[in-house]
Amino acid sequence: MQHGGSTEDGAAPGPPPARRGRAARIGLPVTVHRARLGPVEYRVVRPARPLPRAVLLDRDRFVDGHLDRTAARAFAALWLLAARSPRTLVHLPIRGNDLPPDVPAGDGRRLDLVLLHHRLQFAPSRWKELRGRLGAGLPQQVDLPRAAVVDGDRVDHAARHHRENRDLFRQHLHAETLFMTGSAKVFGETAGKFLDLAVEGPAHVSAHPAGPHFCTEFHAREGVLGTARELHIEYREAWGTPADAPG
Numbered sequence: 001m002q003h004g005g006s007t008e009d010g011a012a013p014g015p016p017p018a019r020r021g022r023a024a025r026i027g028l029p030v031t032v033h034r035a036r037l038g039p040v041e042y043r044v045v046r047p048a049r050p051l052p053r054a055v056l057l058d059r060d061r062f063v064d065g066h067l068d069r070t071a072a073r074a075f076a077a078l079w080l081l082a083a084r085s086p087r088t089l090v091h092l093p094i095r096g097n098d099l100p101p102d103v104p105a106g107d108g109r110r111l112d113l114v115l116l117h118h119r120l121q122f123a124p125s126r127w128k129e130l131r132g133r134l135g136a137g138l139p140q141q142v143d144l145p146r147a148a149v150v151d152g153d154r155v156d157h158a159a160r161h162h163r164e165n166r167d168l169f170r171q172h173l174h175a176e177t178l179f180m181t182g183s184a185k186v187f188g189e190t191a192g193k194f195l196d197l198a199v200e201g202p203a204h205v206s207a208h209p210a211g212p213h214f215c216t217e218f219h220a221r222e223g224v225l226g227t228a229r230e231l232h233i234e235y236r237e238a239w240g241t242p243a244d245a246p247g
Contacts, residue, residue: 035135055098056113068236075092081142090116100238111173114177198235
């Protein structure tokens, strides 16, 4: 299986910053939503433009993802936003998207994604109610420094495996939504996985048409998953024909 420049097992460093492009900043248009549940007001951020070529599938023991270049860049930006915005829920409404052509329609349940800082202490069981109260939102431009993407050679991989490490992802599944809860550090140290997909994936597919598989993983041996299942995220260029959206 061909992997990209991202670290798969926590041992190999990612590529140097130059391989991730020359732009100094990562920009993304978003919409900012606010809604109350009782006395508490929540801030929810969504991509302003649809990401039609982004899919997450619940495969029981792990989560499978398929992203094109635009979606991979958006995931990287939103991963960084989650690291820098501990009071914000970052929502990617992608569960109605079509599948790539070689993925059977019944091969896993399609999911939305919510990223949140553990300090927010938001209960996923309340998400469906909060989601139903979100309006159109206000447009805003997210502009993040590319230097915030932590490269593998700047990560203390050994410390990740210490018993006292609390910079770990936790997962919950509720209302057809995967919740990834973590610290600013773990979001910042893993955002580069998606940027690597966006930068390295197209070149790999072009150079290896007979074997275009290019992916990154959040692996159990990497030391970033607490109660979270492993994630396998594959870069995609080809996509399928419209399919029925999940109910």
